Amino acid sequence: MRAIGSAGSLWLHADFRWYWAGQSGSVVGSGVTSIGTSVLAAVVLHATTMDVALIAFAGKLPQLLLSLHAGVLADRYRKKPIIISCNALCAATLASIPIAQWLASVTMGQLFLVAFLVSAFNVIGSNAAISYLPTLLSGEQLKEGNSKLGASNSLADLAGNNLGGLLVTAFGAARAIALDALSYLLSAWCLLRVRHREPAPEPRRTGVSHWAEIREGLDYTLTQPVVRAIVLANSATSFVLAASSALSSLYLLRNLAWSPTALGLVMGAGGVGGFIGALVWRPLERRWGPGRVMLTALALNPLAQLPLVLAGPGLAGQLAIGTGMALQTCAAVAHGSLQRSVRQELCPVHMQGRAQSTGAFLAFGLRPYAALIAGGLGTWIGLRPTLTVITCALFVPFGVLWQSPVRALRSIPLQAPASAESRSLS
Secondary structure (H helix, E strand, O other): OOOOOOHHHHHHOHHHHHHHHHHHHHHHHHHHHHHHHHHHHHHHOOOOHHHHHHHHHHHHHHHHHHHHHHHHHHHHOOHHHHHHHHHHHHHHHHHHHHHHHHHOOOOHHHHHHHHHHHHHHHHHHHHHHHHHHHHHOOHHHHHHHHHHHHHHHHHHHHHHHHHHHHHHHHHOHHHHHHHHHHHHHHHHHHHHOOOOOOOOOOOOOOOOOHHHHHHHHHHHHHHOHHHHHHHHHHHHHHHHHHHHHHHHHHHHHHOOOOOHHHHHHHHHHHHHHHHHHHHHHHHHHHHHOHHHHHHHHHHHHHHHHHHHHHOOOOHHHHHHHHHHHHHHHHHHHHHHHHHHHHHHHHOOHHHHHHHHHHHHHHHHOOHHHHHHHHHHHHHHHOHHHHHHHHHHHOHHHHHHHHOOHHHHOOOOOOOOOHHHHOOOOO
């Protein structure tokens, strides 16, 4: 049975507090590693542009390769041991970097392997962590939990990136990454403190293969009308924003002549916007319903990106673009937290892991190709025209939801239709 209670009592919910602390701590540590790895590659190992691209590719590849399999694992086994094990494996993998520097030196091959393995463990662990939350909370508490996680993750991401620069400067890149390894151990310890006994997963059906269970997750996601529309809109948004992020920093540094300091400060506005988005979506959802809030958030995405392609160099342009980034991240976090709550409430308990992993696979699996397409288009027609095309493409996710049942969604149904819920493939 899922825990049920008043939304206002979540900070008194001991198990949620431990879960929340563990998730937030690992986000801060990941920001430190992101800065530390970049410094190790660029400054210590004098990486080429292709080396840096390959590290990024290695970090994104597990989403494509493992997302669907992670869902099957989360539905077959209890999720809490999976989360703890993945945190411990991430800690051990990251610890290899300071150990290698202490014994000899870090190599580029090691960075490729670490980027791939940490990402792989995170794909499996984060899928289990997200699908674990509905076993702790339900109803208004589940929405409140997603809101609190969205707010803390936005601030943790901002703090991790800023703290990463300070720690790398003070202690060196390898020692800073060692602190991220400790953050994963802290996260595992926090999960061990959760006392809630997770229900045993349903017994695996005789004769049903691993691939059949993956197909069942795909079938549920693509045949349940509300879930299908949300996931397709998420996938379109993720693809377009991946294309934008591949070029935006280069455009700001080269075309608008921003300094690295200005770039860092303006990018930090996104963390503030995300925190605000996490705070406001629940009151808005109660007042207007989930359909209108999600549609409004997606409509704000392209409008918030307009300053990026219209603003000129100088302080005024930086303020305009920073405001747009804050608004865009605010809308993204509000939409992301709300759509996750809708999908979790609609999904049958035995499908939570596969429903989450299918959504992640469809949303993130094509992101590497979005970056390649953006790079090719930017080389062909230039950075500003390409970013203009990308901005226009951000209207596509809004159109997907507008043409779906989500537009009429005034409240969150308690469960999926029986036909979609009970469908299975052999």
